[in-house]
Amino acid sequence: MLRFPARYNDGVTARTRMVEAVLEADALVVLERDGGAELDRWPRASVRLLDRPNETGDKRLTAGAGDTARLIVADDRVIAALMAALPELRRAERGDRRTVRRVWVLGIGAIVSILLILFVFLPHLSGAVASAVPDSVARELGESTFESMADFAALGGGREAPACTAPAGREVLDGLVRRLAAASDYDGPLEVRVLDWSLVNAFALPGGIVVLTDGMIEFAGSPEALAGVIAHEIGHVAGRDPLRAMVQAAGVSVILGLLIGDVTGGGALVLASETLINARYSQAVEEVADGHAVRTLNSAGIDARPLADFFERLLGDMAELEEALRIISTHPPSAERAGVIRAAAGARGGAMTAAEWAALQAICTQ
Incomplete structure (x- = not known):
């Protein structure tokens, strides 16, 4: 069982708490540092790393697409241990890259479409409308x-x-x-x-x-x-x-x-x-x-x-x-x-x- 300190934001309020996280057999559990009350529970298969592991600085974990809660880990050794224990951890990184690429492709496509409408189709259409x-x-x-x-x-x-x-x-x-x-x-x-x-x-x-x-x-x-x-x-x-x-x-x-x-x-x-x-x-x-x-x-x-x-x-x-x-x-x-x-x-x-x-x-x- 892996236990490590972290900072936690529930994605609803701006408050960031100092917590302890415990990687159990079926879930990553977020506990209050004082008192040990359970704040959140993420199924192991849903945990994703949002940042590249070789980047310097804090690393953010999340419970998958659509979840706004964040677990922030400062120790790269913890990240390495999580990567060894959770094979799916980095899939979010690749998915995010694909998402970014899709956003760029769709955005460029939209811009090209607008430019085509403004400078190609609209001038031709305006001539037909003017004639009518x-x-x-x-x-x-x-x-x-x-x-x-x-x-x-x-x-x-x-x-x-x-x-x-x-x-x-x-x-x-x-x-x-x-x-x-x-x-x-x-x-x-x-x-x-x-x-x-x-x-x-x-x-x-x-x-x-x-x-x-x-x-x-x-x-x-x-x-x-x-x-x-x-x-x-x-x-x-x-x-x-x-x-x-x-x-x-x-x-x-x-x-x-x-x-x-x-x-x-x-x-x-x-x-x-x-x-x-x-x-x-x-x-x-x-x-x-x-x-x-x-x-x-x-x-x-x-x-x-x-x-x-x-x-x-x-x-x-x-x-x-x-x-x-x-x-x-x-x-x-x-x-x-x-x-x-x-x-x-x-x-x-x-x-x-x-x-x-x-x-x-x-x-x-x-």
């Missing part, structure tokens, strides 16, 4: 998103009602949009709006809505460059890219919400709206929109080279111009993109007269 959304529903989404953008613009220092509608500028813009629409291979709904917002950017929204900021009109530098920006955004509209981005963003929000507790998906719509403000389309999607822009400009007789110059100017100024950094983050330009656009530019005409350009630049002044 009726135009009327897409328009409602676009209007709701535009209202959110107007709120952002107001917070950014614009007017309380920041839509720009100066009649002379509006007339020029409408004429340019009609010209681009007629030259485009997109025949769906199309409306271009301007927000009094210093942010330099342009957005395509669901339902055929394109939003220009006053900052973009100012930064474009020429009517031909601005026409190229509009034609590019029309390309996103034609590809239903904004609707796909919203579906994907909402799906990501729902998935993350399920993971972190927002099971109502309440943040999905907010995230979807913000996605279009900060949308960074893939390089392939941007190239398709670039191609649409160049074809449209060529068909309309407008020189596309200023659009290439616009991208190069963004690259040149990005180190010192905060607004350029913002648009680069959402529509990343590159020397390669500019080169492709310049090489494909076949027309040499202007987008409008100098007087019309001045009127358009003043569209937010009324």
Whole structure:
């Protein structure tokens, strides 16, 4: 019979007791050191060693899987004696290793599954969903998103009602949009709006809505460059890219919400709206929109080279111009993109007269 001192925790309270343990013929018995009252009794076949026997320091014994009680032994000679007397003692160690491996495998599998859903299946699914959304529903989404953008613009220092509608500028813009629409291979709904917002950017929204900021009109530098920006955004509209981005963003929000507790998906719509403000389309999607822009400009007789110059100017100024950094983050330009656009530019005409350009630049002044 093996008797040895140990420390005992019943797994229910935080209290640790000094005890004596006795290895009897059928069980490992835990006794109070003072008085000898029996505190616990573990069948011999259930006793397991939780720590590796060659590790330094205390060793923990337990009564098997699911038991939270612990018997802590400081003497390695006792552990050696127990290992000799209990052949099953170390099976827990091997089992724990298998359990840890299973946990790691399952955890890595879950992470890979989530990544596949977010970056492979969801993008493909979002395209199918976007194609199935009726135009009327897409328009409602676009209007709701535009209202959110107007709120952002107001917070950014614009007017309380920041839509720009100066009649002379509006007339020029409408004429340019009609010209681009007629030259485009997109025949769906199309409306271009301007927000009094210093942010330099342009957005395509669901339902055929394109939003220009006053900052973009100012930064474009020429009517031909601005026409190229509009034609590019029309390309996103034609590809239903904004609707796909919203579906994907909402799906990501729902998935993350399920993971972190927002099971109502309440943040999905907010995230979807913000996605279009900060949308960074893939390089392939941007190239398709670039191609649409160049074809449209060529068909309309407008020189596309200023659009290439616009991208190069963004690259040149990005180190010192905060607004350029913002648009680069959402529509990343590159020397390669500019080169492709310049090489494909076949027309040499202007987008409008100098007087019309001045009127358009003043569209937010009324």
